[in-house]
Each structure stands twice: as C-alpha cells, then as structure tokens.
Amino acid sequence: MLSRGKETSRVGDLSPEEMVITGVQVNYFLVCKTKLWFFSRHATMEQESDLVSLGRLIHDGSYTKSKRGEVKIGRISIDFIVKGDTLIIHEVKKSDKLEKAHKYQLLYYLYYLKRRGIKAKGIIDYPSSRRRVKLELSEEDESEIERILNGVKEIISMENPPKPERKPYCRKCSYFELCWVS
Numbered sequence: 001m002l003s004r005g006k007e008t009s010r011v012g013d014l015s016p017e018e019m020v021i022t023g024v025q026v027n028y029f030l031v032c033k034t035k036l037w038f039f040s041r042h043a044t045m046e047q048e049s050d051l052v053s054l055g056r057l058i059h060d061g062s063y064t065k066s067k068r069g070e071v072k073i074g075r076i077s078i079d080f081i082v083k084g085d086t087l088i089i090h091e092v093k094k095s096d097k098l099e100k101a102h103k104y105q106l107l108y109y110l111y112y113l114k115r116r117g118i119k120a121k122g123i124i125d126y127p128s129s130r131r132r133v134k135l136e137l138s139e140e141d142e143s144e145i146e147r148i149l150n151g152v153k154e155i156i157s158m159e160n161p162p163k164p165e166r167k168p169y170c171r172k173c174s175y176f177e178l179c180w181v182s
C-alpha cells in the first residue's frame with residue numbers, strides 16, 4: 001500500500017515493498033496525466049495499442065537474443081541488463097520525441113534499485129536513430145523522482161480522470177476514443 005495514513009509520509013521514505021508505482025506510470029505522468037489515470041485504471045487496454053506493437057517490433061528486430069530479455073524486479077520491468085564492473089540497465093525506445101519521460105522512467109528504475117541496495121547506471125537506447133543516452137542518478141534527480149511519485153499517487157487516487165488536453169500524439173494513444181470521441 002502506498003498510503004501509511006500519516007500526513008508526513010513521502011514516497012521517498014517508503015520501503016521497496018511499498019513502492020508499487022511502475023516505470024510506465026512515471027513515464028505517463030510526464031507524457032499525459034489523463035493517460036496515467038486511464039492506464040492505472042484500465043491497464044489491459046495498452047496491450048492493444050499499435051504503439052506498443054511497434055515497440056515490440058523494435059525489440060525483436062534490433063537486438064540480438066543475448067542482449068534481450070526483460071528483467072522484472074518487484075514492480076519494475078527493465079528491458080535488459082548488462083553486468084560488468086557496474087550494473088548497466090537499458091531501456092529501449094522507438095523514438096526520442098518523449099525523451100524527458102524516457103529519462104525519468106529510467107531514473108526511477110535507478111532510484112528503485114538504489115533503495116534495494118543495488119547501484120546501477122542506465123542507458124536509453126534509440127535503435128531507429130542509433131542514439132544512446134547515458135544516465136546516472138544524482139541527488140537532484142532523486143528529489144525530482146520523489147516529486148513525480150507524489151504526483152503519480154495524487155493522479156491515480158482521483159475519482160475521475162484529469163481533463164484531457166490535446167497533444168500531438170493523441171491520435172496514436174490507446175485512450176484516444178475515451179478522450180475525444182463522444
């Protein structure tokens with residue numbers, strides 16, 4: 001449970017077992033709060049999204065088997081991990097248009113792992129543009145992650161979805177009909 005019934009409780013103070021927010025929810029908080037609300041209430045609809053199918057194609061076509069294989073740790077699913085002197089976690093994305101959301105999704109994984117005593121660095125892979133973004137968790141990032149987690153908690157506890165605001169990517173969104181087709 002996220003709530004401890006104490007007004008002073010912050011997500012950053014919670015034990016890993018209590019950290020039930022997923023990386024996708026952190027991503028959606030930055031992409032669209034309405035999407036975050038729908039996703040949290042109707043997670044299965046995402047399975048049917050063309051966008052997700054495209055993401056899967058990229059997974060299947062751009063990486064060799066040795067590098068693939070999602071790793072689930074508690075509530076987080078990491079695309080793949082490379083072990084070396086330092087653990088490197090990878091998140092594969094089809095385009096860099098929503099880079100800020102990708103960045104905080106991965107930083108959240110680093111934050112989550114740190115709270116489990118695992119020190120890691122992260123890389124976002126954009127195979128279509130052959131670009132990589134390397135990330136390390138700073139103290140500033142941790143504060144921002146805690147702000148985001150509190151925001152996620154607030155949105156998902158709302159009784160109704162936040163009012164949709166039109167965005168360039170609405171047409172590709174799984175929840176387009178819920179937002180814009182009456």
Ligand code: SF4
Binds near residue numbers: 173
């Ligand atoms: S259709 Fe647009 S406003 Fe609605 S959830 Fe998707 S991204 Fe958000």
